[in-house]
Amino acid sequence: MADPKGDRVSVSQTFKNLQGKVAVVTGGASGIREATARKFALHGPRTVVTTDFQDDKGQNVAASIDHDRSTNIHCDVTDEDQVRSLIESTVKIYGRLDVMFSNASICSA
Template sequence: MTELKKKLHDKVAIVTGGASGIGEATARKFALHGARAVVIADVQDQKGQDVAASIGPHCNFIHCDVTDEEQVKSLVDSTVQMHGRLDIMFSNAGIFCSSMQTVLEFELSEYDKLMVVNVRGMAACVKHAARAMVEGGVRGSVICTASVVATIGLKWFTDYTMSKHTILGLMRSASIQLGAYGIRVNCVSPGTVQTPITDSLVNFKDVEQMTKFTASLGIDGGKEFMSPEHVANAVVFLASEDSQFISGHNLVVEGVVDGGQKS
């Protein structure tokens, strides 16, 4: 059996929202691909500590609420102090709507709560990761979690959709501004993935229910649904030298339709 190529050998990475879902799967993939240090950041303390312990001694957990810029700065500074540098920032922390959030019944107070995590928190992570990379002379990789909905509209979930569109704007601007420093900035945009958030919306074990749910959103994901590991593989690609000439790109990972690759 061929030995796994260590795509991230000796790299230092931060994963926000790393205690569960896509973040957890990506932290594990980073370690598997040879990262020297993986820092899991989350507000779920016990889950984050458990995941870090299960990955091994080269992984640690730091509590971080991305809505607090000082906590984000401390996260990045602590990582650099402990490990000497920061090569990869996977800015993944995010939340979902608390209601259907149609335009006619738009709860702006709920919008505010979502945007401060999904957009302000993302901007803080990109800002402080980029500063650390520039100061350290690191030609790093910043990856932001957007969504397949970042380029379309939905019948519901208006504020969530708005937040993911905004993340694309952040990524595209940052990729232009940071290119001179050799720092790449990209997005990964998953389709319907089984995570704690989506588990609260639909039963993934019921294929018919899942198909109806995705169709109702205008997303055709076929009859096979992704796991967080599928998205994590895409993040590893964007973090590694395999994508060294890719920046300002939105990598959509949305599944297979009727045996053919969806474009």
């Protein structure tokens, strides 16, 4: 429920707004991004797509969430073509994309 000033939405209302949505979480194979994908899955999105270049970890996260509600698509966010393909694949598979949680980190040695 919104606060009396009308400028904030409660956490429960935010999660309610996620119900039935298709969400993508970049870098969802580990860290806070994995936790975000799991939290989203608990609170209503029809599908959570995790993306990462760590395919084994991403597949494990998706499988542990639920094969019917989560999938992992390989994506290196430093490659614009892979990001474009991720979005196109998600829309092709699920018919839409409602939430894009772009929080993948890029590390350089």
